[in-house]
Amino acid sequence: MRGFVPVGDEFEALLEPEEARVLASLAAQLSALLGEAADDVELSQADPAVARLLPDAYRDDEEAAAEWRRLSRRALAERKGAFAARFAADLADAAAASETTRIRIDEAGALDWMRSIGDLRLVLAERMGLTEEDDDEFDGFDELDDEDAADAADAERAGLVDLYQWLAWMQDDLVQVLDDAAGTAP
Amino acid sequence: MALPSVPLVDDDVEVERRELHASEVPWITIVWNDPVNLMSYVSWVFRRHFGMDARTAEKRMMQVHTEGRAVVAEGNREAMERHVEAMHEYGLWATLDRARR
Numbered sequence: 001m002r003g004f005v006p007v008g009d010e011f012e013a014l015l016e017p018e019e020a021r022v023l024a025s026l027a028a029q030l031s032a033l034l035g036e037a038a039d040d041v042e043l044s045q046a047d048p049a050v051a052r053l054l055p056d057a058y059r060d061d062e063e064a065a066a067e068w069r070r071l072s073r074r075a076l077a078e079r080k081g082a083f084a085a086r087f088a089a090d091l092a093d094a095a096a097a098s099e100t101t102r103i104r105i106d107e108a109g110a111l112d113w114m115r116s117i118g119d120l121r122l123v124l125a126e127r128m129g130l131t132e133e134d135d136d137e138f139d140g141f142d143e144l145d146d147e148d149a150a151d152a153a154d155a156e157r158a159g160l161v162d163l164y165q166w167l168a169w170m171q172d173d174l175v176q177v178l179d180d181a182a183g184t185a186p
Numbered sequence: 187m188a189l190p191s192v193p194l195v196d197d198d199v200e201v202e203r204r205e206l207h208a209s210e211v212p213w214i215t216i217v218w219n220d221p222v223n224l225m226s227y228v229s230w231v232f233r234r235h236f237g238m239d240a241r242t243a244e245k246r247m248m249q250v251h252t253e254g255r256a257v258v259a260e261g262n263r264e265a266m267e268r269h270v271e272a273m274h275e276y277g278l279w280a281t282l283d284r285a286r287r
Contacts, residue, residue: 052220052279057270059216059281068267076274083275118223118277125222168224175230 003173004110006181011174012104020094020101022163026120027088033123034081038074049126053080053119080119087116107181110174117171124164128157212285213266215259219250220279231276232258235269260285 001019004011015023037043037050044051054077058065090109094101105113217228225247232243236258249256258280259269266282273280 053277055274055279055281057267057274057281059283072267072271076271079275114227115276118227121222122220122277130221172224172226175224175226179230 001170003170004105004177006177007104009181010104010106011110011177011181012102014100014102015091015094016100017095017097020091020097020103024088024091024095026163027084027091027116030116030120030123031081031084031088034077034084034119038077038081041069041073044069049123052122052126053077080115083112084116084119086112107178110178114171114174114178117167117174121164121167121171124160124167128160128164212260213263213282214257214285215266215269215273216255216281216283217246217250217258217273218279218281219254223278225251228278231273231278235272235276 001013001015004013033050034053037047037054044054054073056065057068057072086109090103090105090113094103228250229240229243229247232238232246233240236243238246246256246258259266263282270280270282
């Protein structure tokens with residue numbers, strides 16, 4: 001994948017089947033996790049990734065936070081689940097294909113992608129135990145990657161780091177493409 | 187001649203002294219730093235959702251990044267709840283609080 005290009009009001013990218021399958025699988029998992037979280041408030045305590053996807057709206061007022069969870073948490077989880085489900089649906093054809101597939105999304109679709117990619121990065125960061133921030137996000141991860149490379153058992157983690165950085169690249173690409181299209185680039 | 191049934195003077199005093207309605211107490215929306223969201227994305231969300239110009243969005247984003255938090259909106263509670271919910275839809279970590287005077 002080499003990034004999105006604007007075509008009229010829409011955006012196109014070429015996706016390899018393997019890339020599409022990885023993304024489609026992640027999107028489906030995210031959608032399922034959010035679906036589960038919508039029905040189960042306790043999941044926010046049990047799974048820090050869910051807590052990060054659906055944070056409290058109040059920080060120092062537990063009563064207001066609880067009221068917020070009661071009134072708004074489920075609908076928010078459902079909306080985020082719908083973003084991920086549409087992201088997965090956009091990828092379905094390319095994931096089933098045996099050759100490179102051109103996919104086209106409109107601006108609303110690009111928003112679904114950006115939000116879902118961001119949510120996936122939040123989940124991956126929790127799964128990798130990332131809590132500290134380096135001054136430069138990418139250098140930070142290169143460093144993390146090198147340390148982990150010394151430990152062969154951490155190959156899976158190195159794979160997650162690659163995935164995490166690939167998603168960052170994709171989200172950044174969408175930001176630029178949408179900015180260019182809107183003519184609001186800084 | 188009958189006296190007015192409602193003491194008008196007291197009524198005026200009542201209006202003067204009434205407490206602010208909940209919708210008039212200023213609230214703020216705060217975005218908190220996290221180690222995950224890209225700087226370019228956070229700044230884009232600020233431009234898109236709050237309609238900030240590029241310079242303001244960049245400034246607020248840098249404030250989140252370096253100071254750990256930034257106030258991105260001020261207004262009544264309902265409006266701030268909507269902003270917080272929108273930030274959560276974008277995957278940003280946001281809360282609302284009473285504005286400190």
